[in-house]
């Protein structure tokens with residue numbers, strides 16, 4: 609699917625036309641599939657397609673997590689799923705969550721994987737090998753590159769919270785803040801960069817927002833990880849532009865809202881409730 613618009617334009621349109629900051633994460637776990645689908649050929653694609661079709665009008669993005677497909681040798685189903693979203697729901701950008709990070713020559717292959725093979729509109733990238741591990745993705749000028757900054761997991765603090773002040777630098781700077789500063793001031797050559805900041809850490813969302821201005825933030829951690837919706841939305845709001853700037857992900861709480869035959873309806877109800885809570889929090 610060629611000629612997709614700029615990632616930031618797709619987001620701006622989705623935030624305004626769908627009035628939603630919700631991203632449904634596609635993390636298909638066959639153990640949790642309903643009996644009607646479990647064990648059948650193509651089950652992963654069938655499950656995800658039903659979720660996508662039931663929620664596409666409620667979201668600003670879909671985020672398939674590559675490990676849930678690759679673990680089952682289902683990469684072809686991931687390709688077909690992304691193609692299905694582009695064809696049936698062209699207004700919804702697809703963020704491939706693969707969190708790759710490697711030396712430049714290898715990163716180039718990962719960029720080909722995300723954008724040529726899977727035709728994603730954006731990809732998550734681990735920046736902790738430095739700028740040359742991010743740069744190959746920027747050759748795709750219309751694609752989003754979403755860089756891990758302050759992750760939602762408890763262990764994220766082990767490294768991301770280390771102080772990294774240089775000689776003569778008076779304000780305390782932590783590693784995740786350095787990533788935010790570099791990403792916004794030096795790395796964002798295409799204007800299509802974003803950052804991952806966990807909903808489990810609203811204080812840090814606010815700090816990152818202060819550093820990066822309007823840059824889109826991918827915020828996982830509401831739902832199953834327990835992040836607080838009003839605190840998240842307040843912390844990540846762009847000045848004078850409520851309802852923009854955030855792609856707030858929930859996966860398990862929506863995918864497995866019910867594990868029986870009506871799972872797609874239940875997912876829709878859960879997605880709608882979450883979207884409405886996000887809407888209410890922006891006021």
Ligand SMILES: O=C(O)c1cc(=O)[nH]c(=O)n1[C@@H]1O[C@H](COP(=O)(O)O)[C@@H](O)[C@H]1O
Nearest residue numbers: 633673732759760828831832833858859860
């Ligand atoms: O990059 C991500 O999407 C991500 C970053 C992060 O810091 N924390 C995090 O949970 N994620 C992903 O977001 C999703 C969260 O899923 P739930 O906890 O089920 O909503 C998973 O696909 C994670 O891999």
